[in-house]
Amino acid sequence: MAVSAIGSLSSKLSLGLLNFVLAVSSGWALKHYSIGRYALAAYGLLFAHSVFCILHCTHPNPGQVQRRICELSLRYSPVIFVTLIVGQLQSFGGPQPNFAGSSSWHxxxxxxxxxxxxxxxxxSCLNEKSKLATVLARLERLNLALCVLWNVFCLWHIAIGDEFWWSLGLALLVLLNHFVLWRLTLRYNISPLEVGTVGMCFSVIFAINAAQEMIENRR
Incomplete structure (x- = not known):
């Protein structure tokens, strides 16, 4: 029991530290690189997520509701963040009608x-053990995967236009975060929250550089 308690404390400390890094990086980006409404919303979303998760990790007796909110935020925030970053990158594309599929993006x-x-x-209104809830859960995962793949397609389309390598790197990172890195939790003593938070930290770095790369190219 003592070993389990120590492991739980260690996990909370590492998760709190990772969220602190995410808060610093997203807060820095929010202050210096939030060019346009999409970037403002994107970095603001991750900053809010990190602050809430820090409060959850440092709370002496966190409840199930707090944990559930953190888990849901971790599931959806990275995908929404990349979608908003795609919107920001598209705004740098000028009047090109087919830039990253901009005519049909919205x-x-x-x-x-x-x-x-x-x-x-x-x-959320159904019993989680019901058959309908199970079917809806699968449809939800499929829908979320489609959102991820649409983000990847848009980033790839942006990247190949003028060889924007940071955008291509962000696309590859999105694929890794959503489809590959979660498997680390099956082999190592690391939680999905930790893996997802590390992925978001790197996403912020790639998003900043992708935007800067496009800005410098358009000058």
Missing amino acids: PIVFSLYISLLALVSVR
């Missing part, structure tokens, strides 16, 4: 997230 994003919100809302 309606597709709107459709994906409205359907995701509907699935989450309906499932």
Whole structure:
């Protein structure tokens, strides 16, 4: 029992430290690199997420509601963040009508997230053990994966336009974060919260550099 308590404390400390790093990086980006409404919303989202998770980690007796909010925020915030960053990068593209699929970007994003919100809302009203809730959970994961793949497609489209390597790197990082790195939790003593937070820290770095790369290229 003592070993378990020590392990739990160590996990909370590492998670708190990772969220502190995320808060610093996203706060710095929010202050210095929030060019436009999309970037402001993106970095503000991760900053709010990190602050809430720090409060959760440092709370002497955190409740299940706090933990649930942190888990849900960890699931959706990275995907929404990248979507907003794509919106920021598109704003640097000038008048090109097909820049990263800009002509259809807004309606597709709107459709994906409205359907995701509907699935989450309906499932939250059901018994988690019911068959319908299980089906909705699978549809929710599929919908979220579609959001991720749409982000990757847009970043790839941006990257190949004028060889924006940081955008391509962000696309690869998104794929790793969503489809690969979570497997580390199956083999090592590391929680999904820790893996996801590390991924968000790197996403902030790549997003800043991707925006700066495009700004310098457009001068």
